[in-house]
Amino acid sequence: MTNFYPGVAGPRGYNPTGIIIHNDAGSQIGTAAWYRNWLPTHPAEAGFAHYYVSSDGIYQAEKESNVAWHCANRKYNHDFIGIEACQSMGDEAIFRQNEDNAFKLAAQICNRYGITPNEQTIMLHKEVFATACPHRSVALHGESNANVKAFFIAKIKQYMGNSASISPSKTSLAVDGYAGASTISAMQKILGGTINGQIWGQTKYSAQFIPAFTTVSLEGKGSEVVRKLQAKLGVAVDGFAGPGTIKALQTKLGVPTDGYAGVTTVKALQINLNNGKVF
Numbered sequence: 001m002t003n004f005y006p007g008v009a010g011p012r013g014y015n016p017t018g019i020i021i022h023n024d025a026g027s028q029i030g031t032a033a034w035y036r037n038w039l040p041t042h043p044a045e046a047g048f049a050h051y052y053v054s055s056d057g058i059y060q061a062e063k064e065s066n067v068a069w070h071c072a073n074r075k076y077n078h079d080f081i082g083i084e085a086c087q088s089m090g091d092e093a094i095f096r097q098n099e100d101n102a103f104k105l106a107a108q109i110c111n112r113y114g115i116t117p118n119e120q121t122i123m124l125h126k127e128v129f130a131t132a133c134p135h136r137s138v139a140l141h142g143e144s145n146a147n148v149k150a151f152f153i154a155k156i157k158q159y160m161g162n163s164a165s166i167s168p169s170k171t172s173l174a175v176d177g178y179a180g181a182s183t184i185s186a187m188q189k190i191l192g193g194t195i196n197g198q199i200w201g202q203t204k205y206s207a208q209f210i211p212a213f214t215t216v217s218l219e220g221k222g223s224e225v226v227r228k229l230q231a232k233l234g235v236a237v238d239g240f241a242g243p244g245t246i247k248a249l250q251t252k253l254g255v256p257t258d259g260y261a262g263v264t265t266v267k268a269l270q271i272n273l274n275n276g277k278v279f
């Protein structure tokens with residue numbers, strides 16, 4: 001049994017050809033931050049998706065270029081991106097918001113790879129495996145597979161034509177203390193370099209110092225945006241978000257210097273980013 005680790009299911013070797021939007025079985029506590037902490041303790045063979053969309057943001061657990069074990073069907077695991085709309089057993093308004101954000105993410109992915117949303121490219125989990133998933137979406141959007149798919153496809157098409165409204169550059173960040181793709185993209189825009197909304201290349205050791213960052217992965221090669229931040233802070237440039245880097249950032253932000261970038265640190269960062277600066 002292999003505990004979850006990015007790249008565990010291997011590279012796809014070509015672009016994804018479609019998307020499955022799942023409903024996780026989680027309650028209100030099944031947030032992006034929760035999945036980020038839980039997946040490394042979870043056997044990968046028991047399943048993981050590329051993205052977890054929740055009330056606290058989006059956790060990307062796997063690169064789009066890699067396979068994820070999200071639907072127990074060999075073809076669709078290999079070819080399709082898996083997105084979990086989280087907190088499906090919780091409050092309806094929160095679930096609907098998560099589902100809507102999953103459609104926006106799916107629209108970005110379709111635009112990125114030239115995928116036309118239709119009945120072949122937007123599949124329901126229950127069409128490819130014996131499962132109730134996406135159970136909450138089914139209950140909310142017309143019960144039959146055809147009705148639910150029509151709703152999913154229409155929403156994704158709507159957002160594909162409206163991508164400006166979901167670009168992080170066009171909206172100010174919510175000061176919620178969780179650094180997901182929008183917050184990290186805003187940092188990358190200011191610091192320079194690749195804008196992908198992600199902090200890749202951390203280690204299990206370094207990742208513990210950025211607990212309120214939700215789009216982080218553990219490939220151990222260091223991260224470009226962390227290197228840019230370290231250069232600006234004037235600390236050792238290694239690409240890993242260790243306690244020295246975080247304490248230097250906290251000093252600049254005027255928050256307690258405990259070495260962990262939690263909610264207080266990220267809120268101060270988000271306020272600065274909304275004013276066009278990191279510190």
Ligand SMILES: [Zn+2]
Nearest residue numbers: 022023125133
């Ligand atoms: Zn599913």
